Amino acid sequence: MNKIPPLNKEMGRKVKDYIDTLTKPRGSLGKLEDLAITLAEMTKSPYPTVTPPGVIIFAADHGVAEEGVSAYPKEVTKQMVMNFVRGGAAINVFSRQISAIFSIVDIGVDGDVLQPEVRQRKVRNGTENFLYARAMTREEAKKAVQIGMEEGERLIQKGVKCFIIGEMGIGNTTSSSALLYAITSKPLSDIVGYGTGISEDQKKQKEKVIKRAIELHKPNREDGYDLLSKIGGFEIAGMVGAMLKAAEHQIPILLDGYICTVAACVAKIINPNVCHYMIATHCSVEYGHKIALQFIEKEPLLDLKLRLGEGSGAAVAFPLIVSATLMVNEMTTFSEAGVSSEREETK
Numbered sequence: 292m293n294k295i296p297p298l299n300k301e302m303g304r305k306v307k308d309y310i311d312t313l314t315k316p317r318g319s320l321g322k323l324e325d326l327a328i329t330l331a332e333m334t335k336s337p338y339p340t341v342t343p344p345g346v347i348i349f350a351a352d353h354g355v356a357e358e359g360v361s362a363y364p365k366e367v368t369k370q371m372v373m374n375f376v377r378g379g380a381a382i383n384v385f386s387r388q389i390s391a392i393f394s395i396v397d398i399g400v401d402g403d404v405l406q407p408e409v410r411q412r413k414v415r416n417g418t419e420n421f422l423y424a425r426a427m428t429r430e431e432a433k434k435a436v437q438i439g440m441e442e443g444e445r446l447i448q449k450g451v452k453c454f455i456i457g458e459m460g461i462g463n464t465t466s467s468s469a470l471l472y473a474i475t476s477k478p479l480s481d482i483v484g485y486g487t488g489i490s491e492d493q494k495k496q497k498e499k500v501i502k503r504a505i506e507l508h509k510p511n512r513e514d515g516y517d518l519l520s521k522i523g524g525f526e527i528a529g530m531v532g533a534m535l536k537a538a539e540h541q542i543p544i545l546l547d548g549y550i551c552t553v554a555a556c557v558a559k560i561i562n563p564n565v566c567h568y569m570i571a572t573h574c575s576v577e578y579g580h581k582i583a584l585q586f587i588e589k590e591p592l593l594d595l596k597l598r599l600g601e602g603s604g605a606a607v608a609f610p611l612i613v614s615a616t617l618m619v620n621e622m623t624t625f626s627e628a629g630v631s632s633e634r635e636e637t638k
């Protein structure tokens with residue numbers, strides 16, 4: 292197990308006191324103040340920064356996509372990887388907006404995208420259909436998490452100061468829902484959503500597939516690798532690895548939507564300290580997202596009715612995180628500005 296340092300609460304208290312000296316009514320920047328304090332606790336810096344951000348997208352296919360659980364065909368995974376290369380996907384647009392260091396990792400796409408922009412880290416051409424067999428072996432699950440760690444390390448060496456971890460994989464809301472069901476035992480009707488936009492009948496089929504898979508595999512909810520190997524995906528395992536690596540280096544992780552947050556749940560099972568370094572940026576339309584957020588005990592900053600993934604919501608929320616850091620870095624204090632501070636009788 293990798294070592295993840297605790298939060299530096301002392302630094303948080305110092306920054307809280309400092310924020311109270313800035314030229315604004317005490318507490319008036321609300322959640323931005325909480326964010327600045329949390330970032331100081333994570334980074335151990337009184338003046339935290341989150342730029343440049345790193346966007347890392349793990350792409351892989353899912354055998355269970357054969358069961359008609361997605362509104363789109365499996366080939367879209369590979370086609371979207373090519374779209375990421377060309378720069379036309381939502382995450383490309385938002386990554387450019389925030390000047391992110393961008394990386395695409397093929398960790399298990401069914402078919403090759405042999406482009407210099409794509410990191411060739413394939414474990415296998417997609418998982419097995421977990422309705423009939425385990426998605427991958429335990430060794431493959433460990434390998435995929437290890438690859439996620441290495442790819443995370445690579446971005447850290449490039450100097451990223453926060454992580455946005457995205458994914459692409461047709462069928463991965465089914466895998467994510469199976470994981471969340473195995474982890475929480477909440478009713479399937481509260482967990483399973485419409486993913487890319489399936490019909491009511493397809494949603495019923497999706498629930499049935501998940502229920503049967505859990506009956507077949509009986510995953511151990513306390514064993515992250517058992518969960519990943521039986522009902523997970525290579526990209527989800529890669530995300531888990533990148534999260535563990537970021538936390539080890541005390542780098543904030545901006546969580547995106549449903550799949551990303553389910554990966555965060557699995558990471559928590561492997562090492563609970565990883566959650567200290569996570570910020571939930573938004574709440575997705577996918578039903579299970581709320582349950583996943585409860586499991587890691589995080590409140591989302593925004594509700595933009597997104598249901599895309601790729602890291603898109605976290606990238607869109609990134610400027611808010613920057614605002615929190617700029618408040619501490621650039622605002623003047625009451626004494627510097629010659630502004631009278633709060634009256635004694637109010638304190």
Ligand SMILES: Cc1cc2ncn([C@H]3O[C@H](COP(=O)(O)O)[C@@H](O)[C@H]3O)c2cc1C
Pocket residue numbers: 360361362363367371458459460461462463464465485486487488599600601
């Ligand atoms: C064109 C396109 C681009 C996407 N970008 C992310 N996803 C999202 O949709 C997929 C999950 O939904 P499901 O489980 O229903 O297949 C994932 O690839 C996720 O990243 C996309 C889906 C499509 C079709």
Ligand SMILES: O=C(O)c1cccnc1
Pocket residue numbers: 464485486487547548549550551575576577580597598599600601
């Ligand atoms: O919230 C997400 O990440 C999501 C939701 C639906 C489809 N793909 C991704």
